[in-house]
Amino acid sequence: MTFLKRMLEQSRLPLTVGQFWWYSFCYWSIFAVITFGQLMMLWLLKEGVVMRPHEMFIWLLDGLFWWSTSPLVLWASIKVPIAFKVRETSSIIRPLLIHLVIITLCNIFINTLHYFITNPLMYSAVGKSVPLESYLFSFFIAYTASVGQYLLLVVGFNKVSYIYQYQELKQQHFETELHNEQLRGQLANAQLQSLKMQLNPHFLFNSLHSVISLMIKNDIRKATLMITTLSDLLRAVLANQSADFIPLQEELKLTRQYLDIQQIRFQDRLQVEYHIDPASELYPVPQLILQPIVENSITHGISDMTTNALIRITSTVSAAGMQVNIYDNGIGAAQRKPSNGLGLGLKNTSLRLQQAYGDQARLQFDQPPGGGTSVTLFFDGRPMAGGDGGRVTADG
Template structure:
């Protein structure tokens, strides 16, 4: 029974040992019934008699023998598979090996009859079968037994191949699903890590501005800035578990941050918006604009004494969402290169890569006439690649 279980496990057939023996009985019963009919007709035509009881007994023993050897035959078919796509020499070798096996089984069966069955039959009915009849039976039944044997071997090879192939596909699918889950979890963890670096970064910069106001003894502005900062942090905490939010929500966070900066700059700062309504529901990484705006202050318009302008635009170009943060700062003559943009912009580039791969682009340009344009470009979807992956994997986590 353990041997049969191991055989079924190797072949990937979805059968229990009990079912296996019933299927084997059905297979050999078909040929046994055909053989019984042939022998009966031969006896009728030859002698006008039907098969004797002892001859029927031998016929039953033959059927039981082949039925009992089914696991060995199938084991041989797994060890010496018949594959017609292989080289002819290898195919001939495989068929020859099976020919030897079926020859051995036939010799064993007839030797058993001669040495065991024949004496028992002589004791029971007083008749025995001469050795030459067993030899005659060996050669007469050899073709039929070989055909039945090879049909079972080839059929089992084919069915086993199908089930093993399906099992491999299932295992491959599970492995791919697991890898996809891990990739999604890794990407989400990396995005969260980058966001955790970003939030303290702009928080520390804002608190530094508050400290500067307090040193200047401008308590009113410092208090107003802390209050506005509190509102901003509250809005961030509402979406703290969301890596992606609609652009309109991101713009609200940016406006709150700009409100803090306008306390510092007052009449010197003008903020303009040119937002395409079609872009407002596009998903964007949370706090993706804040470091761009902060960069405009830190490296550009902070040195202007009047008429500082920050302009934020959004538009759809093909299948991509384009967001630009434009300022009229000192430009490329005095401003640091993009390689020195600091943690904010570096994290922004990394977050784009994590979320959109090669489709997420951060472009940093400084026109000859002055000012700077920082442009974000990524697929204009209401669900990002990371979100789609999480949605796909969600049913498997339940």
Template sequence: MLEQSGLPLTVGQFWWYSFCYWGIFAVITFGQLMMLWLLKMGVAMQPHEMFVWLLDGLFWWSTTPLVLYASIRVPVAFKVRDGSSIIKPILFHLCIVTFLNIFINVLHFYITNPLMYRAVGRMVPLENYLFSFFIAYTASFGQYLLLVVGFNKVSYIYRYQQLKQQHFESELHNEQLRGQLANAQLQSLKMQLNPHFLFNTLHSVVSLMVKNDIRKATLMITTLSDLLRAVLVNQSADFIPLQEELKLTRQYLDIQQIRFQDRLKVEYHIDPASELYPVPQLILQPIVENSITHGISDMTTNALISITSHVSAAGMQVTVYDNGLGAASRKTTKGMGLGLQNTLLRLQQAYGTKARLEFQQPVGGGTSVTLHFEGRIEQGDNGGSRSGNI
């Protein structure tokens, strides 16, 4: 019964609280009986009469589990649902009270009464029991119903609070799982990008070695080593300041300039206000790689890659532009492969709708990819966190 009610009570606590409940009414009843005896007979209650009163109190105390079990099975709810009526549960409990009152009076008449006759030589007439039954019936029903309604209410409140707490803990747990999932997805995407540009760079090294250009291959490997070392320094950070991201991008472009030599020119137009803006690590590298692979790789001269950043009230924009063939290139659609797709996925995972990628290829040639970050960086932010309003 205690498990069904959901109340955090031990068996001992249950019997103690029920004893206190019935004890209050027993003391009130004892005072009433004393006054009735004094007014009617002019004498106080006799010990054998007090014994009967004590038996009545113990009887109702012992019925507490039955009463509460009945209240669980047929609760008295004042909120009518599905067209149900409160009359049926009240009639049900009225039958139980009637049965209990008849049972205690029968018990007194057939067991207590003979014992009293042997002890004091007196018996209580049947009329007195009938009188007691009808006099005490209303009071016993009120006490019974008060216990039923009170128990239902307390049990409901406790279960409601328990469900509320469980719901809160479940929501907190789900939020933690969502955060862990998002972080795992970000790490997965980043781990896909690292070998992506690594394999391409090593392929360039192999090409130089095949051409017997050992000096350039050695310089490219050394620069690649510096780039990987810089990546490993920030391996645990999902977000780094833009100035750190630009350092990684410069190192990658240094590797490419070894490959292209004088054919490739790189320009930077960086707004100083954007340098501390936190961005996902290696967010620019796949965009720059896309510009080289699908934009300027076939150009024999005057290849240009320009990186521009700008901060406004709406947020920050970073644009990577190349002057390649753009829409006229047959390889352009292939450029929307792993690199840019992962970049877009990383933005969605990290920022949701607060960041977007814009891909443009004007008719006159060239390609520009712009990253838009909504919000602004707050004072005191560092490279390991996002901007304050993102």
């Protein structure tokens, strides 16, 4: 019983031991009924020839014997599978020869058992026996049928076993891919969170530096107003801290709050313009993706301007995707002073775009002929699954 359970586990067949014996009984019974029908037709054609009780007993023993060999057939089909491989004719000849040896030995065994054990017992019981010639005749006549039945069962076991093994491997592959995809998503989220955690302190420190500058100048009113505005901005950022992506309209609110802080500092020197396509407002973007670009425009573009400083934010939507452009009329990228903050903020932005969108988003610098600097974010598609694009919040 343990042997049969082990064989069933190796074959991947979803059968219990009881089910295996039942299906085997049905399989061999089909051929037994066919054989009995053939014998009946033979007896009807030969007048006066009928099956005697002891012959029916032998026929019944034959059926039980082949039924009992089902575990052997299962074992043989696992150990020596019949599988034809293209351009390898020998791949099927060797297994066939091995199975022919097995079925031949089984036929020799059953006939030898009948002749040396069943026959003497039957002679003692009814005084009649079957001559050796009849066993030899039965061996050669039944051999072809037994070979066909045996090979059909072996091939059937192989095919059904392969189907279940393939389905199991396919399911395992699917589960593995799903698990790997989940791990990739978790890794992407962790990387996005790490980038965001780098960005928030960077932005906060720069804002606090502006507050300190105002306090040094003894401009308490502006410093107080800036701290209040900064508090509102941080509250909005924290409200969305669990979301990697927010609608563009919410991102623009954060950007406006940041620029409000800067306008307190620059007063009438800074003008901010917005040209936002309504179709772009619900487009999901990484949180605080615009802030480092705007900060870069202020810190390295217009900070030294004494009047008419301009920052313009424009968004457009087309069949190719969405574009967000941040333009400033400052001194231009070629003349900007190098800064660690510049490297951190914009490198962080580029990394976040790559992490969230892959090749479907990019950041581009331009210097318009009239001067200033233009930074454009191109979004060719929605965020990738690994970037958790579905987690979008509309809370302000």
